[in-house]
Amino acid sequence: MSALDxxxxxxxxxxxxNIDLDQYRDDTYSPRVKSADQFKEELKKRxxxxxxxxxxxxxxxxxxxxxxxxxxxxxxxxxxxxxxxAVLSQQILHLMMKEKKxxxxxxxxxxxxxxxxxxxxxxxxxxxxxxxEGEVMLDILSxxxxxxxxxxSLKPNDVPALCRWVMDKVKVDHIVIDSLMKCxxxxxxxxxxxxxxxxxxxxxxxx
Numbered sequence: 001m002s003a004l005d006x007x008x009x010x011x012x013x014x015x016x017x018n019i020d021l022d023q024y025r026d027d028t029y030s031p032r033v034k035s036a037d038q039f040k041e042e043l044k045k046r047x048x049x050x051x052x053x054x055x056x057x058x059x060x061x062x063x064x065x066x067x068x069x070x071x072x073x074x075x076x077x078x079x080x081x082x083x084x085x086a087v088l089s090q091q092i093l094h095l096m097m098k099e100k101k102x103x104x105x106x107x108x109x110x111x112x113x114x115x116x117x118x119x120x121x122x123x124x125x126x127x128x129x130x131x132x133e134g135e136v137m138l139d140i141l142s143x144x145x146x147x148x149x150x151x152x153s154l155k156p157n158d159v160p161a162l163c164r165w166v167m168d169k170v171k172v173d174h175i176v177i178d179s180l181m182k183c184x185x186x187x188x189x190x191x192x193x194x195x196x197x198x199x200x201x202x203x204x205x206x207x
Contacts, residue, residue, distance in 0.1 A: 003117075003129070003130065003131045003134055004113050004114075004117055006131050006134060006135070007113055007116050007117065007120070007134050007138065008112070008113040008116075010134070010135060010138045011112070011113075011116060011138055011141075011142070011147075012142065013141075013142060013145055013146040013147060014112050014146075014147050014148075014149040015104075015146055015147065015148050015149060015166075016149055016150075017148075017149070017150045019165060021158060021161040021162060021165055024160075024161040024162070024164040024165045024168070025157060025160075025161045027160070027199065027202060051064075052064050052065070052066075052067055053067060053069065054067030054068050054069035054070070054072075055067060055068040055069075055095055055099045055101060055173075055174070056068075056094070056098075056099070057091050057094065058090065058091055058093075058094030058095075058098065059091075068095070068174065071204050071205050071207075072204060073197070073200060073201040073204045075180070075197070076088060084178075084179075085109070085110075085118075085178055085179075086118075086122075088176065088178065089115075089118055089119055089122060090122055092105070092119070092145075092174075092176060093119060093122055093123060095173075095174055096140075096141060096144045096145060097140065100144070101144065101172075101173040101174055102143075102144050102145075102146075102170070102171070102172040102173050102174070103144060103145050103146070103172060103173065103174045103175075103176060104145075104146045104147075104148070104166045104170060104172045104174070104175045104176070105145070105146070105147050105148065105175075105176045105178065106148045106154070106159070106162065106175070106176070106177045106178070107147065107148070107176075107177075107178045108150060108151055108152060108153060108154055108179075108182035108183075109151075109178055109179055109182055110151070110178070111149075111151050112147045112149045115147060116134075116137075116138075116147075119137070119141075120133065120134055120137055123137045124137075146166070146170055146172065148162065153182050153183070153184045154182065154183050154184055155184045156183055156184045156185055156192065156195075156196050158184075159177065159183050159196065159199075159200065160196075160199040160200055160202070160203050163175050163200065163203045163207075164203055164207070167203070167207040177200070180193070180196070180197070183196060
């Protein structure tokens with residue numbers, strides 16, 4: 001059995017495509033009108049946080065500049081091959097191992113086992129990882145990483161519904177979509193891209 005086959009066999013947190021997302025497609029959201037004093041405890045918490053708050057990227061140069069904060073959407077952009085996925089996967093490892101956060105990855109671009117194989121290289125710090133190191137990594141990640149095991153372009157309406165399903169069923173801290181270009185929208189259809197981003201941001205705000 002190859003190292004890749006071993007990783008595939010050992011990783012149980014793969015979410016398959018046969019889940020029912022119908023009840024999670026509705027984006028109804030009733031406005032909540034409150035008086036200012038009802039936000040007192042939240043305001044106190046925000047005052048205590050002061051300045052930069054949220055989960056760090058793991059890169060020292062960004063420590064006091066940028067964080068992943070609750071209810072916010074972050075988009076990494078750049079040309080193909082510039083290393084977006086590599087940088088992002090390094091931060092995913094940091095979030096899970098240092099910040100103790102739960103992460104869900106939607107990655108139509110890479111099969112689940114290839115995604116784990118890439119993470120393994122960064123986990124051990126070299127490209128010669130062995131099966132034992134793979135098992136050690138999976139033991140650590142089994143309680144904090146979930147992967148959507150589908151390698152085809154998603155339908156745009158599936159993405160926010162899947163995010164809602166995961167927040168309801170798995171209750172993760174971070175959702176990573178790699179990449180938005182694989183979400184079933186032509187690269188030159190900016191109107192549909194905006195709608196999708198708005199829908200995903202709405203899920204972030206609500207959950």
